[in-house]
Amino acid sequence: MSRTSKSTDQSAKPIKYNWKSFITLINKAKPSKPMLAVALSFSLISTVVGLFVPLFTKNLVDGFTLDSLESYQIILLVCVFVAQTIASGLSIYLLNKFGQQILSGLRDLLWRKLLYLPVAHYDKEETGGLISRVTNDTNVVKQVVSEHMSGFINGIISIVGSIIILFTLDWQMTLLLLVAIPLTLFIMMPLGRKMHQISRNMQNETASFTSVLTQVLSEVRLVKSSNAEPIEYERGRSGIDKLFKLGVREGKIQAFIAPLMGIVIMTLMVVIIGYGGLRVSNGSISAGELVAFILYLIQIVMPLGQITAFFTQLQKAIGATERMIDILGQDEEIHDLGSQVPTEDSAIRMKELTFYYDQGDPILKNVNFSVPSGKITALVGPSGSGKTTLFSLIERYYEPQHGSIAYGQQDINDYSLTSWRSQIGYVSQESPLMSGTIRENITYGLDRPVSDEELREVARMAYADGFIDDLPDRFDTEVGERGMKLSGGQRQRIAIARALLRNPRILMLDEATSALDSTSERVVQEALNNLMKGRTTLVIAHRLSTVVDADQIIFLDKGSITGIGTHEQLVASHSLYREFAEQQLRYQEQLS
Template identity: 60%
Template sequence: MTQHESKETKGSWRLFLRLLKRTKPSVGLIVTAVLMSLAGTLISLIIPLFTKKLVDGFDVSSLSFGQIAVFGGCFILQAVVSGVSMYMLNVSGQRVVANLRDQLWRKLLRLPVSYYDNNRTGETISRMTNDTGVVKQLIAENFTGFLTGIISVIGSVVVLFYMDWQMTAVMLGVIPIAALFMVPLGRQMYLVSKGLQTETASFTTTLTQVLSEIRLVKSMNAEPREYEAGEKGISSLFRFGRKEAKIQAMIAPLMFFVMMMLLVVIVGYGGMRVSSGALTAGELVAFILYLIQIVMPMSQISTFFTQFKKTVGATERIIHILDAPEEDHQKGRQVDKAEQAIRIENLSFGYGDGEPVLRELTFEVAPGTVSAIVGPSGGGKTTLFSLLERYYEPTGGTIKLGSDGIDGFALASWRRQIGYVSQESPLIAGTIRENICYGIDHEVTQEELVRAAEMAYAHIFISELPNGYDTEVGERGIKLSGGQRQRIAIARALLRDPKILMLDEATSSLDSRSEVVVQEALKNLMAGRTTLVIAHRLSTVVDADQIVFMEKGRLTGKGTHEELLANHPMYKEFATQQLRLTEQDADVSGLQ
């Protein structure tokens, strides 16, 4: 083994032990199980000695009931003790993996949005399911056999050296020969397993992406293309599976070959020693029984190391997630007074090493007023909202509430002040009631629920549904129309009762009739709240107390509708286009 490989192995063990330590395993339960396993193995080591005495002094008349009872009792006791210790070790392993999954799930919920920007969802899901499954198999299944196997092998070798060190030395001389084949195979298994796990994660990503957007796939007749992508993943998994099968197919016969070679050596050499009188027949039988107790666990031990190679890759990826920086929701002070001006001061931001999306942005939103954010696509409007929600940290400048930087507030407290209604109006799979109450940390009464729905102009259509508020909306709210989803999102924001409201093109994807209803609902939502609106429609912009015009991340204009119409050429062009579109919509409505 090279120095690099030695360091890698040590590092792998340390990494795995570090992961185990984080799961806080039940030390008492494990120690008890190990002691019971040790006791069971010691009992199993006594059985060949009983057999030796029986063979050497075999005489039916000398057999007593007590001897038979002791012999049978040893078998029963060994089976019970081994079974109980195996159960306890399995329970310990299952608990370790359950704690690991719990930590991983908590971590995934606390990771910032930037983590999900840089990591594919399918791969993250694979870490949670496939990789923890690999760790579970090692701890809950293979570790038990490994531990009992090690104890059995060591105990058997010690007894054999005591019985006849010469025969034991001959027997152990075969093991280095087997190692010449097993070590390279183990290294190959590690490489194959690592590739298999990577391909599994990639395939999971493809499945997640395609199945979550199945309507797009079907509407674009993209089934052949997606089948081809999936088929490549399946073929790749098959190739790795075939390589794994080849290695396993070589390991099993090699283990059988080693066992048979040992058996031949022991029987042949032992027979010679028996004939010369150096060894009794009973001792030779005991030797063969101890040999079985050495060889049988060898397969379990080799399986453990093979599985450990798989677990190393899984451990590295799990540790990578667990060590990733997370959001601290409680660090900072509580927001005591949210009815203050929001001040954007020299704000700059860029994603990673890319071009800046926002450049030295400065403006103020007075409390209780409406500010419309307007400008061409790609100007940084949605990014500004993401910074206000603290999904990302600015690369320059600050955002303040009053005179305090928002980064000084506890994240949970700050986000509690914000109500966000987006163009997509995301819903979770569940009932309408669950969606409106989503994220509310107190019991919501039926009266509060209905009041929020009425103000969002949603109560009437909800009441007309077969199950009312208990109607299932389907995955991502697919059973509802765009307008209905939007009104449920508004009802959710109303129930949250935020002090700051952010509307991201909340009506841009709706038809004219739905837009009228949603606009009325939004008026109820905006009343008395500090509101920022990303808007493409003139009807939203005209009534705003302030309009901020953004181009390529820079603020190029600020004022009322009339002021910008007179002084800002691009805004005038924007307003003229919107007015023309509004007139066209009116003409179409008249024809209908």
């Protein structure tokens, strides 16, 4: 049975992503809604107060004399500006904090999701693209809320409020003014749609560029040893050029928007001042009302740019939302569902195991064998025969399309992932380490405190204590990214110490000594012997010395088992194994 959570049937019908999806995603981040309400209230106060400033100015212009200027009017005007400034400042701060809550919440959701997605998901997705989802796309969503939403709401209120007040002052000039609004929208909306399209492309290109950076910088030693700097430079340069061209196209549209808005504003200014001047001269309106009209004109036209920017950014955010919802909707591993692994040791049984990747050719075909408890079982065979895939199935990175793996009498899928994986110690050929100290790498993944005595004991058993004691900071020595400050043999011994500290019942060794020199191999092999004592062990090996003493050898060829037995039995009965053994003997003779 599968231990992944089932999301809604997204494969049955495509999801239509829109602003409702955007709101749903925002709610998942659990930001403080009262904070948003307070922030918007301060923003509205600032906008509403601003609507009365032109009326106040009108009265000052129409009735201004030194004798008529009262001190309370000056105080009132100062108080209005101070209140508007404080309300605006508080609104900006609270909206920014609200946006940061969304940013933090979304990144938390995505980070947890990425950690609990099955390994199969990472076979299909590029790491750089996933990083871009967590960093770039979440920031786009945050910007809509913290930087653009307030401008959109205030802009609507400013426009509506200004028009209502203008109608009370002079409806004829107001109608003249309103002609500019649909004209401006007619110009701005197509440009906004074009900007949205460019922004979406820029997000995709940014994700691709991030992916290239991640791949190249994480394998910089391979790049340099292969003299591939020019090739990788061109790959990166291609991404940079695409982002440059998109940025230039975005700049072209902005170059249209700003002058067009300027022309609209200047034209309206000229029309309002000219027409208003005529009406002032014939006494239809006062000079103060004309000044008020000009100020309200600014309060109408300027928010149009904010509203357009909001919709452009909202479209970008909806595009980012689509990708984030896609990730959050993926099935994930559930670690705590299922029973605990029994305390008694048991055999591992493969029953008619068949597996393939994404409907490709079968990697394993109807595989049947048992791994006896407390014994060593070696997996031998040509490259691509399915040995490492078998390890991945035992670790439950993937699930077989047919057949099962049982521990004792129970399918391993019936155990919780946490319980099952805690029984397994895995030492691979590369023995990857995390950036950090030796102590952190040996104790990696444990949720209990580890004493210095325990650390020293597992280091001694792993034959790692000698080189650790020679390091300046001993267990607190930094190993560098992926452990590159240590040699291959040292990394292997750290990995063995980590496995010893976990005290697993099942041990899986994936060619753990194949990449080492003869001196390091002997030391690591001694450490492995300590690790294998009394444990159910599965070994993948290409060296005869590793498998000759195994209790059982499984020979895999093209995904099928072609031989099972001891070394002596297979030498006598299995021609491919006999050829493998002879090649290894010749190789060892050449080395000696």
